[in-house]
Structures are given as structure tokens and as C-alpha cells.
Amino acid sequence: MGGHGSEPESIDYSVHEAWNEATNVYLLVILVSFGLLINKRKIMRIFALPPTVGSTPEPNFYDSLQKVRLRQQLEMYSLARKFDQQQGQTESVQLSME
Known part of the structure; x- marks a missing residue:
């Protein structure tokens, strides 16, 4: 025990x-x-x-991507407006000839 x-x-x-x-x-x-x-x-x-002294900071990838996309949208809008104006002119010419 x-x-x-x-x-x-x-x-x-x-x-x-x-x-x-x-x-x-x-x-x-x-x-x-x-x-x-x-x-x-x-x-x-x-x-x-x-940080490295004297070098410019690299732009943010997403910011530059947004700027590119905005530029593309503006160009497409501009082209669409020109196309609409040309269509309006040809329609008015066709209407005046009739």
C-alpha cells in the first residue's frame, strides 16, 4: 500500500x-x-x-486602369455623337429631296 x-x-x-x-x-x-x-x-x-529619394512614385494600377476605361468611354461617346449627327444630316438631306 x-x-x-x-x-x-x-x-x-x-x-x-x-x-x-x-x-x-x-x-x-x-x-x-x-x-x-x-x-x-x-x-x-x-x-x-x-522610399527611394528622387524617384517619382509609381501610379496605382487600378487608378490608371480607371483612367484608360474612362478615356475609352469618352471616345466611344464622341464617336456615337458624330455618327448620330451624320445620320441626322443624311436623313434631312433625304427628306428635302423628296
């Missing part, structure tokens, strides 16, 4: 020790995550590339 009595205590102690280690790891992960969330801007500055 003496051997049995000491065995549960050693199991309890190892479980207790493992629980403490796991809790410490979880607390450490939570603290590191919290610190990273707070200092996100500082960390992003570390990994960001420094």
Missing part, C-alpha cells in the same frame, strides 16, 4: 507541472500576440522598404 500511496502523488505532481508549463506557454503566446497587435505599425515600418 505504501507504494501505491506514493504513486498517485507523483502522477499528480507531473500533471501539475505539465499544466503549469502549458499555462506559461499560453500566457507567453497571448502576451506576444497582444504586443504585436499594439506595435503593428512599428513592426511594419521595420519590414517596409525605404
